[in-house]
Every structure is written in structure tokens, then in C-alpha cells.
Amino acid sequence: MFARVCIVCVAAVAMAVPAAADPLDPIPGNGVFHVGADIAPGLYHTGGSGSAFGVWINDVPTQESMCSWFTYSTPDATKDHVVAANTSIGPMYASIPASVKAFESHNCQPWTRVTDSP
Template identity: 30%
Template sequence: MGMKGKIALGAVVSFVVIGVVSANGNGNGDGSASDSGKHSSASAQNDSGGKKTQAAEKKAAFVGYGDFRVGSDVKPGTYRTTGNTDGMCYWERAKDAKGETDSILANDNVSGTSYVTVKATDKIFKSTGCKDWEAVDLKAKGTPASTMAGDGGMFRVGADIAPGTYRSTGNTDDSCYWERAKDADHALRSIIANNNVTGTAVVTISASDGYFKTTGCKAWKKTG
């Protein structure tokens, strides 16, 4: 299936980084959260599928393939891509266009949904194999759910999912990874807590958290 891209800054989630103090803060995060993943914003209640498609196209800020110059092709802000399958979506924030590993500020391979905050100090945003990206209105309020798909990607706390304690059971071989994040910068300092889990996972998501990320897990249900 080929390489999706270079991996840097701990963007791969197959290891645990509990209580990391970031030495790699790539500029100060704006702490922005975004609308989250699986529960993409409610679709327009039109009878016509064509009208729904037009509404979806209107929301797209840029397509899921290509290298975009920050400031001209892509404006700084928080963006979301949803509906990605099989981890084939790869994105990257880069400080220059050299294409070297040292150029990478943050990156990830995505299943489900990803939120990313593109900063004014970034130079290039790369996206490969992703669904279209849409701009996120950070002031918009959703209807927070009390369940999450275990491979749903990133959920915005307070908009996509409600704060509380969640439980996921039946996970095998440390394949379940969860992460509480304070923003969508994807820097090491963004991580509040995380873990790789075998068996049952229980985690309390705080109202002050920005996002919750889950990959390779069984479904999560709110227990309290």
C-alpha cells in the first residue's frame, strides 16, 4: 500500500507518551478545538440528494490531496476531515517546502476524523488520501454524544462528545490507543494523557479537554 508520509513528533500513536513535557512546542497553540470527527455537522434536511451534495461542497475549504501554501492556498485556522477509512489519510504541517523529516512540525495517519490547527507560522500543509477538509467554527455548539466509535479518530469535547467517564471493552494486543488532547496542534505538549490498552479501557474526559482521540479500540460508552 506504500508509505503515506514521514512520521515525526510522536504523531504515530502506537506508543504511550504519558505526561510528556514538550520540548517541541511548534509555536504556541491557540488551544483551539474543533468540531469533531464521526459526528460531522448535521446534514441539511433537504429532500434532494443533489442539494445535500451542494451544501457539502460549499463547506469544503480545500481538497484532501496536495501541498498547500499557508497564507495563500490555506488560511490559518482549524480544519476537519471526516469519513476516512483504513488509515489511508495522511496529513502534515511543515515549516518549509524542503520535504525533509526536519521540516515536519506535526503529522498523522487518520482513520475516521481528524482535526488540525494550521498556524500562521506554518509554511506548508500536506494532505494525501484524505476526504476534503472543512473549516471549523470553534464557536459552534453541537449535540454532544455519549458513545463513540472506537476507530472514529478525533472528537471535539463539548461539541461531538460529552465530558464524562467512558469505557471500551474487548480490546486485544494493545491495538487500542486513546488520547486526551488540549488542542489540535498535534505537538507532544498537546497531549494531556494517553494509553495503549489490552482488555478494558476506562478514561475520564474533562470538560476542559479540547479533543479525545481513539484508534483501534472497541466502541466507547459513557458510564458516568
């Protein structure tokens, strides 16, 4: 009887532990994502700005018309810990190595992983 109770306890504990979620791919175009937990490291590609239309002033697109991304050395994604960043209206790539802790994307089309961690 003791062995039977332990098997039931182990089975109950194993069922109570949530399985790890699969990393997001594609990554949504807006948000902050933790590398390893939310997204996998790798090289990602986006089609560019997620805006339906662009606003240009003196032949320069406004910030709201462009896609921007940032990688951070800490999971809290504060501007003091930016490792790399880029902004564009057109298609671009973002390298997200395993050494960074967070990736932030603003106003972008979804990001699709092209290769595993660089």
C-alpha cells in the same frame, strides 16, 4: 403589516439556525472528537481492542492489536499537546474532563459514557 413581516422574518431566521447535535454516546472506536461539540465530558469505558484477532511478538501485542486513546489540550489533536493517554488490549476507562479540547481513539471498541464530567 410591519409587525406581521417582522414575525415572519424572525420565524425564518429561527428556522435557518441549525440545532446543536447531541454528543456522541457511544463514541466510535476510531477518530478524533472535539469535547463539547462532538462528545460530552465524562468517564467512558471500552471493551478494549477492536481487532478481530491479536498479533503478538515475543509475548507482547503489536500496536495494531491494541486500543489506544489520547486527550489533548488543543482541538487540533497534535502529539505535542497530549494531556493523558493509555493503551491496552483489554477493557479500560478514559477520563475526559471539560478542560481538554479533543479525544482521540484508535482501534478500540465503542466508548460508552459511565458518568458525567469528573
